[in-house]
Amino acid sequence: MRPLTAISSGLLLAACLLATDALAQTGGNEALSPTLSAIKNAHTVRLGYRESSPPFSFLDQANRPIGYSLELCEAIVEEIGAEVDDPNLRIDYVKVTSDDRIDALLQNKIDLECGSTTANSERGKRVAFSPLMFVAGTKLMVPKASSVQQLSDLKGKTIVVTKGTTNEQAIRAADQKFSLGLTIVVGADHEQSYQMLVDGKADAFATDDILLSGLIVRHKAQDKFRVTGDYLSYDPYGIMFRKGEPQLSAVVERAFRKLGSNHDFVPLYNKWFMARMPTGERMNVPISLQLEEAFKAMDDSASANN
Structure with missing residues (x-):
């Protein structure tokens, strides 16, 4: 295991990467970004899912996509609906793999990738990521x-x-x-x-x-x-979306901050990592201190500042 100081430094670096585009804000009267405009016109958000990445994104017994990452994406979809003034957006689920997920995003086949994708500097040159949602290796x-x-x-x-x-x-x-x-x-x-x-x-x-x-x-x-074995890599996860759209980045950031301020992150984590999943299995993986701190950083509520 790497020393805690190294992990903390890594988390700080990851937080900077994950929120690179997410700090920009746009005025309500400005034209919608390309992705948001296309979503508004189609009344649909396309979510990229994985078939076999439990508990993040996988298929249930009826072959329906479910998982922790998909619930986070659904929270983003709700925020997108508020941004484009369409609270009844439809969700289309599009299967992606570890090999084609980035291309699916860049080629406009999906709007959000809701799987188990590591946010690193190399990928950050091509795509954007939500705030931290998990840390693996x-x-x-x-x-x-x-x-x-x-x-x-x-x-x-x-x-x-x-x-x-x-x-x-x-x-x-x-x-x-x-x-x-x-x-x-x-x-x-x-x-x-x-x-x-x-x-x-x-x-x-x-x-x-x-x-x-x-x-x-x-x-x-x-x-x-x-x-x-020892950890052979450090892998901070994020929801992936198209780079260069500050308005979309701000929407994703707001969705995560609402989850943080409403104290929904830990219950959502426990639903997929501690409780019995809808498919009947139980992971029994307690939340790490590093991830808990990352979730607290998303809490803008008054109680967080007391």
Whole structure:
């Protein structure tokens, strides 16, 4: 684990990145930004969702998109409705993957990406992010009977990563730095990567720790797999939207500050990470001190200043 001071510095850096565009304000009489104008004309907001990123964004038994990130996006949609004077906006759900989610946003196929996307400086050159909604990091999933405890134990072995993720970058960098001679195979999405581990096509699966835990819970595989290793990356999550639209950024910021001021963040977190999910599973992942502090920073209520 990295020292708390390093984590705190990382959180400060992430907060600056996540809120880069979100501080700008626009007057009510100005023309709507391109995304907001298109939403107003179509009476529709298109939300990009993931099929297998529990508890952030996944499908329930009826194949309906649900999850923590989607509820945050729905709060943003409500705020968009107020901004464009259309409280009855329709939501269209559009499936995206880790590999095509950024292109889907840039190519105007979705308006908000509601998954488990890391906000980093490289991506920040192309897209914008909401304030911080979760903090994760790359770890390993291995069979319970495996002797692997950390990445170095996989020297010369096969590891699966999901295409287009920061985890893939982290594993490739570690492989080169430490001369591990890894065979790195790639899954199209987290479910496919998980299945490759199940089928014995890989010795470990590397992605964010919370996603690994979510997959184990979702598949009721606690007796078959475990999460192990030191953190190999630092991954602050945010809702992704198009860059260069200060008015949209301000709307996203307001939605998060309303959740913070109404003290809705922690109950929403507990709904998806502590309580039993609609699909029947329970994550049992208490909120971290770092995330709790990030949520408090979104609280503009009078009680927060007392």
